[in-house]
Amino acid sequence: MKQRAIPVVTAEEFELRFAENPRLLHDSPWVVNGYSEHWPGYRKWREIDYLRSRLGALKAFAKAPNFVTHVRDELVSVETDFARYLDYISDPDRVRELYEGHWLEGSYEAFAAQDLPLYCGTLRFVHSAQDPIFDEFKPLVPRPIETWNHALPYYYSLFNHLWLLVSLPGALTPLHVDNNGTIALIAQLRGRKRATLYSPDDHRHVYNPAVGYLDPERPDAKDFPTWQDAEKWTADVEEGQVLFVGTGWAHHVCTVEKSISISFDFVDASNLADYARSADWAMMLGKRVQKNPDIFLSKLGGTLTHAQVETLSDIEIGRRVMAEILRAATVSDSSANTQPIREAYLHHLMQLAT
Ligand SMILES: O=C(O)CCC(=O)C(=O)O
Ligand SMILES: [Fe+2]
Structure with missing residues (x-):
């Protein structure tokens, strides 16, 4: 050894x-x-x-x-x-x-x-x-x-x-x-x-x-x-x-x-790429959404449906919800120090989806 x-x-x-x-x-x-x-x-x-x-x-x-x-x-x-x-x-x-x-x-x-x-x-x-x-x-x-x-x-x-x-x-x-x-x-x-x-x-x-x-x-x-x-x-x-x-x-x-x-x-x-790809946070977030879908779905503006929350895996739901949150944040948030990080995070998540 x-x-x-x-x-x-x-x-x-x-x-x-x-x-x-x-x-x-x-x-x-x-x-x-x-x-x-x-x-x-x-x-x-x-x-x-x-x-x-x-x-x-x-x-x-x-x-x-x-x-x-x-x-x-x-x-x-x-x-x-x-x-x-x-x-x-x-x-x-x-x-x-x-x-x-x-x-x-x-x-x-x-x-x-x-x-x-x-x-x-x-x-x-x-x-x-x-x-x-x-x-x-x-x-x-x-x-x-x-x-x-x-x-x-x-x-x-x-x-x-x-x-x-x-x-x-x-x-x-x-x-x-x-x-x-x-x-x-x-x-x-x-x-x-x-x-x-x-x-x-x-x-x-x-x-x-x-x-x-x-x-x-x-x-x-x-x-x-x-x-x-x-x-x-x-x-x-x-x-x-x-x-x-x-x-x-x-x-x-x-x-x-x-x-x-x-x-x-x-x-x-x-x-950041390892973090984005991890299933751990995605599973936890997905479970939170599955437990309280209304709270999240109303905020996400119709991009994720109740039917999807019922059929997709918790990890997949977590990733989709995070991608939506990041998209919204990159539009609304003009802070020079967070925006490029959120864009990069979203980019890594999108690569996973393809
Ligand atoms: O200090 C320790 O006992 C280890 C803590 C640790 O590895 C952790 O919290 O992930
Ligand atoms: Fe540890």
Whole structure:
């Protein structure tokens, strides 16, 4: 098995390399040092008490592991509020008392047998590109990356996110590829995580459609006979460092020290086509339309009919609706910075249709 350390660079080095190679984030993962510490909110968001007072009332799902990506993995989960989850983070021994009677999947006994901490790895705290919270993490990406999220309709309600992840040592996000062809960053505000990545070229060695993803810590040669042909990229991501995960890179992340991170998905010039082609957002949007056709159809001006909503697949409906929204937006919206992005997005969607 080939193993490689994920390169670690300063934000200045990153800027120079990116200027020479706009595909930098897809050719390799990167750990970038020395820019996130300057975020206006960096210090505050490292404090559990601050997070509790700011976000404690939010609904939270805590799971062990974070989610499952293999048919034999078992999941236990609870629905809770973030304040109670943070009580658990401060005092994990209180798990039984905190969640007695609240198990959504599995039970306390199943949780205890699994020996994995509960992980609230999907706390959504922004819902639109205009949310002022973004000012607290500015700039979310180092120069000269230009994110295009703000120009993509419904971006923050179609799986894409800025998430807060607070976790105990041992908390696990199993190997997976993110939705929508986005590029992801995981920024460590506190504690350390260990990340293992595989490139899209090696996906076939670590993914078996019959069972799911490889466990890099316990590779099973029966289900993944060529796993040793895959190159394993690893990094320990420390406080103040940001890990970048390119489109289609599979990643497995284990919390080593009590951790506070934020993760952010983005689209830029290098992955807009991947985003446009993705079935993930289209399926989610399509299902939303199928649930409430009147709301959408009245806005779309007769280009999509009730009969089509009943017969087309959710993905197809999602794509058609998005194409209509983009067409309308490119007419009505004269903003110089969003219009070319929306036109390019529409162009990629139209190519899919032919
Ligand atoms: O930090 C982690 O546990 C991994 C998070 C992640 O990969 C994701 O949210 O997609
Ligand atoms: Fe991920």
